[in-house]
Amino acid sequence: MSERPELDLLPTRAVVELLLDGEQRVVPAVRAQAAAIAGGADLIAARMRAGGRLLFTGAGTSGRIAAAEAAELPGTFGLDRALVAARVAGGAVGTDEHEDDLAGAQADLTALAITAGDVLVAVAASGTTPYTLCIAGAGRSTGAQVIAVVNVPASPLADLADVAVEAVVGDEVLRGSTRLSAGSAQKIALNALTTAAMVRLGRVHGDLMLDVVGANAKLRARSAGIVAEIAGCSPEAAARALASCGSARAAVVHLVLGLPPSVATARAAQHITLRDALRSNS
Structure with a gap:
């Protein structure tokens, strides 16, 4: 100035x-x-x-x-x-x-x-x-x-x-x-x-906070919404998948590829990005 x-x-x-x-x-x-x-x-x-x-x-x-x-x-x-x-x-x-x-x-x-x-x-x-x-x-x-x-x-x-x-x-x-x-x-x-x-680091998918921690009701709903958007399912199905798999990225793998929760969780952990985990030849 x-x-x-x-x-x-x-x-x-x-x-x-x-x-x-x-x-x-x-x-x-x-x-x-x-x-x-x-x-x-x-x-x-x-x-x-x-x-x-x-x-x-x-x-x-x-x-x-x-x-x-x-x-x-x-x-x-x-x-x-x-x-x-x-x-x-x-x-x-x-x-x-x-x-x-x-x-x-x-x-x-x-x-x-x-x-x-x-x-x-x-x-x-x-x-x-x-x-x-x-x-x-x-x-x-x-x-x-x-x-x-x-x-x-x-x-x-x-x-x-x-x-x-x-x-x-x-x-x-x-x-x-x-x-x-x-x-x-x-x-x-x-x-x-x-x-x-x-x-x-693979912590974002598209413009979504893939790994946001569901520390309260608002954030749990947000995480379920993220899973539902990526997997193309209802929020209710997303919430059930989250409860079974323990993480949004594992829940998406479970829903999209039809893998059991334990297998989906292991597969998600093996890849830096969700996109890599979802590839059929992974």
């Missing part, structure tokens, strides 16, 4: 409109990083296919956004919760002062126990946060691959990463408040990064 707004002198509606105007640059900034995001997604898929974990770290707003991403993945895509973890500076009650907490970073490194097979996604708007740099540097030294998600070009965090997503949004409407456009860009970039990785 060439001329800074006097927010406190504006009517509330004008403040809101300026804030919303600022968000319009977010998607273009993230879209400019599509190649890097795709590269990161392929990296995550390759490491997780080999048994590695997907780890997230950050401090302040960036850390909380990273932690939210980690929390959502197991239920959405049916991942073993042991394969996804996050550490945020200061933990759940972290404050700005924890961004410089290198002792806390060392303690979190011990808890994470990063290995060479893991992928670490490190998020920091400035790319200079001491806590995040410490975690990322240590992860890199173990042989883990690092994906940086930042909002500035040529930062120290991006320099040490295997893949750098640099979603540069420029000055915030509220100067320096990276919870605004920078935070929005981080959330969109992480959503795209992890969802694309899950597609490559």
